[in-house]
Each structure stands twice: as C-alpha cells, then as structure tokens.
Amino acid sequence: MVVLSKPNTEKYSYVRNSKPAPTFLSNIPLVDLSKPDAKSLIVKACEDFGFFKVINHGVPMDAISRLESEAANFFSLPLHEKHKAGPANPFGYGNKHIGRNGDIGWVEYLLLTADQDYNSLKLSSVSGRDPENFGSALNDYMTAVRNMACEILDLMAEGLNIQPKNAFSRLVMDKQSDSVFRLNHYPPCPELAMNDGTNTENKIGFGEHTDPQIIALLRSNNTSGLQICLRDGTWVSIPPDQTSFFVNVGDSLQVMTNGRFKSVKHRVLANRSKSRLSMIYFAGPPLNQKIAPLPSLILTGKQSLYKEFTWFEYKTSAYGTRLADNRLCPFERI
Ligand code: GA4
Numbered sequence: 001m002v003v004l005s006k007p008n009t010e011k012y013s014y015v016r017n018s019k020p021a022p023t024f025l026s027n028i029p030l031v032d033l034s035k036p037d038a039k040s041l042i043v044k045a046c047e048d049f050g051f052f053k054v055i056n057h058g059v060p061m062d063a064i065s066r067l068e069s070e071a072a073n074f075f076s077l078p079l080h081e082k083h084k085a086g087p088a089n090p091f092g093y094g095n096k097h098i099g100r101n102g103d104i105g106w107v108e109y110l111l112l113t114a115d116q117d118y119n120s121l122k123l124s125s126v127s128g129r130d131p132e133n134f135g136s137a138l139n140d141y142m143t144a145v146r147n148m149a150c151e152i153l154d155l156m157a158e159g160l161n162i163q164p165k166n167a168f169s170r171l172v173m174d175k176q177s178d179s180v181f182r183l184n185h186y187p188p189c190p191e192l193a194m195n196d197g198t199n200t201e202n203k204i205g206f207g208e209h210t211d212p213q214i215i216a217l218l219r220s221n222n223t224s225g226l227q228i229c230l231r232d233g234t235w236v237s238i239p240p241d242q243t244s245f246f247v248n249v250g251d252s253l254q255v256m257t258n259g260r261f262k263s264v265k266h267r268v269l270a271n272r273s274k275s276r277l278s279m280i281y282f283a284g285p286p287l288n289q290k291i292a293p294l295p296s297l298i299l300t301g302k303q304s305l306y307k308e309f310t311w312f313e314y315k316t317s318a319y320g321t322r323l324a325d326n327r328l329c330p331f332e333r334i
Contacts, residue, residue, distance in 0.1 A: 011104060012104055012105070012106060012203055012204060013104070013203075013204040013207060014202060014203055014204065015202050015204065015235075015269070023234070023235075023236050023237060024236065024237045024238075024239055025228070025230075025236040025237065025238055025239075028049075028051075028052070028053050028238060029041060029044065029045030029048070029049060029051070029052040029053065030052070030053050030055065031045065031052050031053065031054050031055070031247075032054075032055050032056050033054060033055070033056045033057055033058065033148075033151060033152070033155075034056040035056075038155050039155040039156070039158045039159035040159055042152065042155050042156050042159055043156065043159035043160060046156070046249050046253075046257075046260075046261040046262075047260060047261060047262075048231070049228070049230070049231075049264060050248065050249035050254075050261060050262045050263055050264030051228050051246065051247065051248055051249070051264040051266070052246070052247050053241065053244050053245070053246055053247075054148070054152070054217075054244060054245045054246075054247055055243075055244050057148050057244070057245050058144065058147065058148055058151070059141070059144040059145055059148055059219075059245070060140075060144060061243070063137070063140045063141045063144050064141065064219060064279075066133070066137040066140070066141075067137040067138060067140075067141045067279060068221065068277060068279070069137075070133055070134040070137045070138075071110075071183045071185070071277060071279065072185075072277060073134075074110065074134065074183075075108060075183075075185040075277075079095070082095075082108070085110060088109065088110075088111045090111060090319075091111050091112055091113060092110070092111065093108070093109070093110055094108065094109050094110075094111065095108045095109075096108070098206065098207070098323060099319070099321075099322070099323060100319060100320075101320070101321065101322050102322065103207055103322055103323045105204055105205050105206045105207055105268075106186060106187070106189055106203050106204065106205045106270040107184055107185065107186050107205050107206055107268070108184075108185050108187070109182055109183060109184045109185065110182070110183045111180065111181075111182050112138070112180070112181045112182070112183075113178075113179070113180060113181070114142055114146070114177075114179035114180055114181040114281060114282070115142075115175075115177055115179055117135075117139065118134070118135040118136075118138035118139050118142070119132065119135040119136065119139065120135075121134075121135055121138075138181075141279070142181065142281070145217055145245075145281045146172065146173075146179070146281070146283075148217060148245070149169070149172055149215060149217055149281060149283040150166075150169035150172055150173060151169075152215065152217075152247060153166075153168035153169040153172065153214070153215065153283070154166060154168075154169050156168060157169075160257070160260075160296075160297065161296070162294060162296060162297070163296075167294065168214060168253075168256070171214065171283075171284075171285035171286065171289055172214065172283045172284070172285070174285070174286050174289075176286035176287065176288070177283075177284060177285060177286055178284040178285065178286060178287050178311060178315070179213070179281065179282060179283050179284045180213070180281075180282040180284060181279070181280070181281055181282070182279070182280045182282070183277070183278070183279050184205075184206065184268070184276075184277070184278045184279075184280070185275065185276070185277050186205040186206075186223075186225060186268060186270055186271065186275060186276040186277075186278075187275050188270075188271055188272060188273050188274055188275055189203050189270035189271065189272055191203065192270060192271075192272035202269040202270070203269065203270040204267065204268075204269065204270070205225055205267075205268035205269055205270045205271075205276070206267060206268040206323075207267055207323040207324060208229065208265050208266065208267040208323065208324050209265065209266070209267070209323040209324060210248075210250065210251055210263035210264065210265055210266075210326075210327070211248050211250040211251065211263060211282060212250055212251050212252065212282075212284075212314065212315065212318045212327060213250040213251075213252055213282040213283055213284040213285075214250050214252045214253045214256075214283045214284060214285065215247055215248060215249060215250055215253060215283050216247070216248040216250060216280055216281065216282045216283070217245050217246075217247055217280065217281045217283070218245065218246045218247075218248070218278055218279070218280045219242070219244075219245050219246075219278065219279050219280075220240055220242065220246075220276060220277065220278035220279075221240070221242050221276060221277045221278075222240050222241075222242045223240055223271050223274040223275065223276035223277075224237060224238075224239065224240050224271065224276075225240075225268045225269050225270070225271055225276045226238045226240070226246070226266065226267075226268055226278075227266060227267050227268070227269060228264050228265070228266045229264070229265035229266065229267075231262075235267075237269075240276075248263070248264050248266060249261045249262065249263050249264055250263050250282070250283075251263045251314070251327055251328050252284070252285065252291050252311065252314070254328065255291050255292065255293060255305075255306045255328065255331070256291065256292070256293060256294055256297070257293065257294070257297050258293035258294075258297050258298050258299075258302070258304060258305055258306075259305050260297060263328075284311065285311045286311065287310065287311055287312040287315070288310055288311070288312060289310060289311045290308060290309075290310055291306075291308075291309055291310065291311055291314060292304065292306065292308045292309075293305070293306065303333065304333065305332060305333055306328070306331050306332060306333060307331050307332070307333055309331050314327070314331065317330055317331075
C-alpha cells in the first residue's frame with residue numbers, strides 16, 4: 001500500500017456531510033454514443049448538469065486496463081523513483097500540492113501534455129517494469145480518448161445546430177492543441193479508517209473546482225470519491241463505473257456557448273479503505289485560440305456574457321488562482 005509522506009503535518013481540508021450517508025446521484029444523465037438520441041441527450045445533460053456518463057464510448061477495455069496497470073505500478077514505486085518524473089511544474093509528478101497557490105489534497109498524480117509521443121518520455125525510465133510499456137499504453141489510450149472527445153464534441157455541435165460540425169473538435173485536433181492528461185492516485189486514508197462510523201467528516205482528495213478546458217473525460221477504477229455540485233448547490237456522489245467515462249463541461253465551453261452550458265463544480269473525497277485511480281483527459285484548444293461565444297449561440301437581443309480572450313490569457317490567469325476560485329470572473333462582462 002502506498003502511504004503519502006507526513007500525512008498529519010499539512011493543512012488538509014475536510015467537508016462535513018449534511019447526512020451521515022453520502023447522497024448518490026441516481027439520475028446521472030447517461031449517453032449511449034451508439035444511439036441516435038446521443039446528441040440531444042448530450043445537449044440536455046450539459047444544460048442541466050454540465051456532466052454526463054458515456055457508454056459505448058469506443059475506448060478498448062484493453063487500452064484502459066494496460067494504462068491502469070502501468071499507472072498503478074508507477075504509483076507503487078518508492079517516492080524518490082516517482083520524483084524522477086520531474087516536478088509537476090507544470091508537467092511531472094506531484095504529491096499533495098495541487099497548483100501553485102497552496103491547495104492541498106490527499107492525492108498523488110502525474111500531469112502530462114496530451115499531444116506527444118510518450119515513447120520518448122522521461123518517465124519511461126522510472127516506470128520500473130519494461131519502460132516501453134508505459135509509453136505505448138499512454139499512446140494507445142490517448143489516441144482512443146482523443147477520438148472519443150472529438151466524437152462527443154461533434155455530437156454537441158450537431159445538437160446545438162452549429163456549423164461547421166467540427167467547430168469544437170477542430171480545436172482539439174489542432175496540432176497545437178493544449179490538451180492535458182492527468183493520472184490521479186488517492187491512497188486509502190488511514191485517518192478515516194480509524195473512525196468508528198459516527199464521524200461524518202470527509203477528507204478532501206482533490207478540492208472543489210471547475211475544469212478550465214473545453215471538456216474533460218474521466219475514467220476511474222471501482223472506488224468511489226467523485227462528487228459533483230448540482231445547480232442548487234447540493235453535493236452528490238457519483239457511483240464509480242470502471243467501464244464508462246464521465247464527461248465534465250469546462251469553463252471554455254461555458255464561454256463558447258455563452259453560458260448555455262455551465263462548467264460543473266466537482267471534487268474528490270478520500271476513501272477510508274480503498275485506493276482510487278483515475279485518468280483524466282482535458283481537451284483544450286491551442287494557446288493562441290480566441291475563446292468567445294459562437295455568434296449563433298448569442299440569442300437574438302442578448303449580448304456576449306464574456307470579454308474576448310485567448311486560451312493563453314485565460315490559462316495564465318487560471319494558474320494564479322486557488323482551485324475553488326471562479327476563474328471566469330475576470331472575463332465576465334458586467
Ligand atoms: C484543474 C483541472 C486540471 O486538473 C488542471 C489543474 C491545474 C493543475 O493541477 O496544475 C490547476 C487547476 C486545474 C485549475 C487552477 C490552477 C491550475 C491547479 C490550480 C490551482 C491540470 C488544469 O488544467 O486546471
């Protein structure tokens with residue numbers, strides 16, 4: 001079992017449950033990508049929740065399992081080996097510290113750029129087993145998950161009646177796309193295991209935030225922890241499903257749809273007995289891409305809710321924030 005170093009010396013955040021048992025969301029929007037109603041269901045889910053679950057996603061289970069096994073192997077290495085992947089500044093191995101502004105979570109992670117050939121990656125040399133396996137698992141997974149992201153974005157554009165159909169997906173397919181990939185490992189939290197069941201506090205694995213990019217595609221093992229915030233402010237737990245993907249609307253898509261889709265606030269709580277492993281692909285535009293509401297989505301008589309900015313400007317500003325901050329604030333028109 002991997003235990004994060006010095007768990008008690010850092011200022012972790014806790015949340016108190018309103019009820020002792022977590023509220024599981026039973027009506028998570030479910031999109032079957034092989035069905036003709038996928039596009040309308042995606043639009044509805046993005047309007048109501050900024051979040052949905054995808055089945056028949058086309059990412060081979062074999063690619064997922066290979067990457068999961070390589071990632072588990074990486075996280076089981078001694079700390080000094082993991083640090084060989086370099087500090088997560090911005091890309092590399094990180095432990096507890098998230099971002100640059102003091103956020104702390106019960107998590108260790110690998111942050112990588114998503115558009116690269118992983119076979120030549122430095123971390124191949126620290127993977128412990130055959131170094132080529134990690135690289136090739138990353139390459140295969142990334143190709144499949146990028147294709148899924150583009151399929152979803154094309155369906156979204158169709159559902160919104162946007163021309164051309166690839167208005168969103170072309171940003172992700174662009175050679176300069178600034179997409180990011182993250183492997184998160186949440187070890188079991190011994191402190192929670194000590195409680196007698198009456199403790200209604202939960203330790204934060206990854207604090208509440210919205211994702212800055214267009215969409216994020218998350219796949220996890222069978223350990224719970226993910227929660228989303230509903231429009232009325234209630235936090236609900238999302239039952240894990242290792243064969244499906246969960247999709248989040250990001251801040252950039254909120255802007256491009258002029259607020260019709262809302263980026264979803266989400267967080268991860270530490271688990272008392274099981275480790276959670278998640279892999280998240282953040283589909284982002286090129287740095288020089290102008291992010292603005294698509295003209296056809298500014299309703300007649302309405303105005304753009306946002307000032308114009310580039311993804312580089314937004315990202316630079318985002319990196320100066322804390323996780324829970326509203327990062328779109330400086331770009332809103334008053
Ligand atoms: C949240 C989504 C992605 O995990 C991430 C995160 C990034 C980081 O871990 O470096 C940020 C966070 C995320 C938003 C605000 C800033 C930047 C940590 C942080 C406090 C990789 C991303 O793109 O934005």
